[in-house]
Amino acid sequence: MIMKQFFSTRNLLTRKNLVLFLLALTLLSLPLIASINDDSYLLIMVSRMLIFALAALSLDLVIGYGGMVSFGHAAYLGVGAYTVGILSAHVMEGSSIGFLPGNLPGTESGLISLPLAMLLAGLVALVFGALSLRTRGIHFIMITLAFAQMLYYLFISLYRYGGEDGLSMNGRNLLPGLDLYNDTHFYWLCLGCLTGYGLLVYKFLGARFGQVIRGCKQNPEKMQALGFATYRYQLVAFVISGMGAGLAGALLANHSEFVSPDLMSWHLSGELMVMVILGGLGTLIGPILGAISYLLMEEVLAGYTEHWQIILGPLLILVVLFSRKGILGALVGKAADDG
Amino acid sequence: MLLFLEQLLNGLQLGFMLFLMAAGLTLVFGIMGLINLAHGSLYMIGAYGAAAVTQATGSFTLGIIGALISAAVAGVLLELIVLRRLYNRDHLDQVLATFGLILFFNELTKILFGPQPLYLNVPDLLNGSVEIIPGAPYPSYRLAVIGVGMLVAVSLFLLISRSRIGMLIRAGASNREMVGALGVNIALLYTLVFGLGAMLAGLSGALVGPLLSVEVGMGENVLIITFVVIVIGGIGSIKGALVGALLVGLVDTMGRAFLPGTLALILGPEAASSVGASLASIAIYLLMALILIWRPAGLFPAQ
Numbered sequence: 001m002i003m004k005q006f007f008s009t010r011n012l013l014t015r016k017n018l019v020l021f022l023l024a025l026t027l028l029s030l031p032l033i034a035s036i037n038d039d040s041y042l043l044i045m046v047s048r049m050l051i052f053a054l055a056a057l058s059l060d061l062v063i064g065y066g067g068m069v070s071f072g073h074a075a076y077l078g079v080g081a082y083t084v085g086i087l088s089a090h091v092m093e094g095s096s097i098g099f100l101p102g103n104l105p106g107t108e109s110g111l112i113s114l115p116l117a118m119l120l121a122g123l124v125a126l127v128f129g130a131l132s133l134r135t136r137g138i139h140f141i142m143i144t145l146a147f148a149q150m151l152y153y154l155f156i157s158l159y160r161y162g163g164e165d166g167l168s169m170n171g172r173n174l175l176p177g178l179d180l181y182n183d184t185h186f187y188w189l190c191l192g193c194l195t196g197y198g199l200l201v202y203k204f205l206g207a208r209f210g211q212v213i214r215g216c217k218q219n220p221e222k223m224q225a226l227g228f229a230t231y232r233y234q235l236v237a238f239v240i241s242g243m244g245a246g247l248a249g250a251l252l253a254n255h256s257e258f259v260s261p262d263l264m265s266w267h268l269s270g271e272l273m274v275m276v277i278l279g280g281l282g283t284l285i286g287p288i289l290g291a292i293s294y295l296l297m298e299e300v301l302a303g304y305t306e307h308w309q310i311i312l313g314p315l316l317i318l319v320v321l322f323s324r325k326g327i328l329g330a331l332v333g334k335a336a337d338d339g
Numbered sequence: 340m341l342l343f344l345e346q347l348l349n350g351l352q353l354g355f356m357l358f359l360m361a362a363g364l365t366l367v368f369g370i371m372g373l374i375n376l377a378h379g380s381l382y383m384i385g386a387y388g389a390a391a392v393t394q395a396t397g398s399f400t401l402g403i404i405g406a407l408i409s410a411a412v413a414g415v416l417l418e419l420i421v422l423r424r425l426y427n428r429d430h431l432d433q434v435l436a437t438f439g440l441i442l443f444f445n446e447l448t449k450i451l452f453g454p455q456p457l458y459l460n461v462p463d464l465l466n467g468s469v470e471i472i473p474g475a476p477y478p479s480y481r482l483a484v485i486g487v488g489m490l491v492a493v494s495l496f497l498l499i500s501r502s503r504i505g506m507l508i509r510a511g512a513s514n515r516e517m518v519g520a521l522g523v524n525i526a527l528l529y530t531l532v533f534g535l536g537a538m539l540a541g542l543s544g545a546l547v548g549p550l551l552s553v554e555v556g557m558g559e560n561v562l563i564i565t566f567v568v569i570v571i572g573g574i575g576s577i578k579g580a581l582v583g584a585l586l587v588g589l590v591d592t593m594g595r596a597f598l599p600g601t602l603a604l605i606l607g608p609e610a611a612s613s614v615g616a617s618l619a620s621i622a623i624y625l626l627m628a629l630i631l632i633w634r635p636a637g638l639f640p641a642q
Contacts (some may be wrong), residue, residue, distance in 0.1 A: 069430060
């Protein structure tokens with residue numbers, strides 16, 4: 001039904017579609033703009049924004065649509081990043097992966113490491129989610145946070161893979177047909193992953209699954225009374241979200257060719273939440289706008305003063321206090337609300 | 340055996356410091372329904388207050404008083420200006436706004452005191468060690484910290500279970516609308532509770548100042564452990580906060596001291612040192628996960 005609404009001509013010219021169209025147009029034309037201005041930094045910067053947009057989008061699936069306030073999403077991002085990092089570090093050392101049976105070598109093939117990053121992040125999300133979803137409300141927030149901290153400290157004490165100092169990679173992954181050292185190619189990969197994941201989530205939300213997790217957010221008792229196994233639906237949403245964050249982590253590792261426990265820190269989890277709220281909770285375009293504007297703001301403020309966080313902090317409070325649906329809400333009004 | 344006793348005392352000391360933090364956090368949540376991430380900032384403000392006043396006057400006692408005042412003032416201002424607007428918001432808004440406060444306070448401290456850590460010296464009077472058990476000297480400052488922690492715990496219990504204000508606090512925790520309807524000045528009560536919680540956090544920061552370095556971001560590590568404490572204890576329960584704090588303090592200290600050695604007997608020294616260190620650093624989170632599987636609402640769930 002939602003698909004039909006989306007494609008019927010009467011509803012095609014909404015402000016929301018206009019925002020989406022302008023966003024897509026900007027992102028698609030950016031490589032051209034960058035090549036005209038000969039500005040490779042632009043693409044590197046926006047690639048990073050797109051990666052964070054992917055992570056924020058995955059987080060919005062659980063917070064905005066599922067009503068599960070996960071305060072530890074950096075953990076899944078970190079698992080994805082470390083998967084790529086550890087595989088690559090073993091190639092650099094020429095050693096086999098010590099903690100697995102058999103003599104498995106590391107790999108730099110993105111065809112292996114990117115799906116594996118998603119799979120492992122999904123598995124970790126499955127375990128953490130299965131335990132956390134036994135609770136609700138404030139307990140859920142704190143437990144997801146504590147699990148993420150657990151992984152953070154685990155990787156800090158993992159001296160084999162760099163501990164607190166982090167782990168340098170051999171280089172970016174190899175993908176057939178793409179050269180990830182080429183900034184334009186890397187940009188397309190990030191945009192492709194974001195679009196692919198976004199479409200997947202859009203499909204899920206349009207299906208019955210989406211209606212059920214929205215229902216679980218509004219009134220879980222009622223959903224249970226209607227015969228839905230709410231726990232399972234929520235867990236599936238949590239795992240899909242963790243996989244998205246894992247993919248973002250894998251891309252981020254490739255972006256910086258370095259992974260460190262900071263990728264799992266609760267600061268990053270907080271920042272991802274800020275991006276979601278800033279852009280618009282419970283919307284698919286919102287987190288993308290939020291991630292882009294948050295990182296842009298950081299870039300601009302950091303240009304004025306090294307103490308930019310003293311401006312960012314109060315700004316955040318103002319956004320929380322006075323803007324309910326974030327940037328997208330300001331742009332399109334009530335139509336933003338989709339969660 | 341002596342090492343065990345020493346670690347036991349260290350665990351108790353960590354536990355009581357965590358209790359000072361957890362008491363404020365759990366009261367604020369129990370009564371106002373507010374998740375306050377900036378509670379760690381109040382701890383940091385207390386530590387910096389103590390360090391600044393001690394450096395200026397040379398007296399650690401004045402430093403402690405300075406810490407209490409600075410944390411209480413910061414807490415009350417915080418409540419009046421920002422937090423009171425968040426009581427009726429959902430938890431997500433509270434998390435984000437108080438996250439913004441952390442960024443603000445950290446950066447402000449960096450501007451005021453610089454990025455380098457400050458060091459507080461242990462006061463001369465307590466700079467020795469005591470042999471409570473023959474053959475095991477224990478630093479008297481740490482012993483004093485345990486004593487202060489116990490004293491505060493007892494007074495807090497008396498305050499809450501025996502005094503009029505304590506009665507209002509308990510009433511507020513179980514039904515805040517009704518307390519307001521009975522003519523109690525709820526806004527004032529909230530500010531008082533928040534100020535009290537802030538003071539306890541500041542005291543905790545000031546007391547650990549001589550044991551750890553006083554630095555920007557020091558509040559965040561302890562904040563997350565405090566969350567673990569109140570989740571284990573049951574959110575909103577003072578009793579739960581005490582039990583949870585002591586449990587977490589002991590498990591963390593004992594884990595770090597003895598897990599690598601114990602594992603070495605099973606796994607051999609090389610594997611044990613890395614596995615043991617990892618396991619010890621996550622022991623409290625494992626403890627929390629186990630307790631939640633057993634009791635999802637914590638050990639002493641508040642009504």
